[in-house]
Amino acid sequence: MDSLDPAAYLPHRPPFLFLDRLLTVESGVSATARLQVTGCPEGYPPILLVESVAQLGGIAAAREGDAGGILAAIDRAEFHGIIANGESLTVTARIAKSFGPLHLVEGEVTGDGGTVATITLTLKVGPLP
Template structure:
């Protein structure tokens, strides 16, 4: 059953949870989520855009409740425009390949058609 609350899948909580709502989820394949930047979000650093993709990738890759995970590497990242307060970010990610419990992910964050970041990441998933 699909739950749109990212906190149902991740141990992260405010202020470390970078996703507000899941829009779509196909476990083991891909997902899409949203994050709205408020005035209290302040200046949202671009590295946090990478964390948005990593968290969404973790949701895609997990197979068991309370399974741990970690960002193993940022293989490539292409940064575009800067996000601003009030922006609604759309985060998308998909698994490109898996090697046991290591996953190669591709993801992107955009806002109204403006590309903010495109990245390839490696995630490790499993009991730590």
């Protein structure tokens, strides 16, 4: 891993970059990142956790030279509890299966009180048509 900054691996930029710092990346296998919740006095919108897992899954699934990618499907998303402003979250993404450019990603988001989301999604990583 050359950089801890997710922006080094993704085209996303604030306010649409939903990861703050990479902790681990094992290319083709898994990745872990941190997200500090700010600017959400009413609580963090849980659907944005899906995008966090998708962004991290794209980093985990990408191989040297890959550029681009899309969230192809949200297979399952379960949310547990409210995420408070100021909470620090750990996002994990594991590549469960790969078939060419398609990757099944299993994600989990944990916060101060335990698991706040479990998410399974499909990504297409590589050049877009």
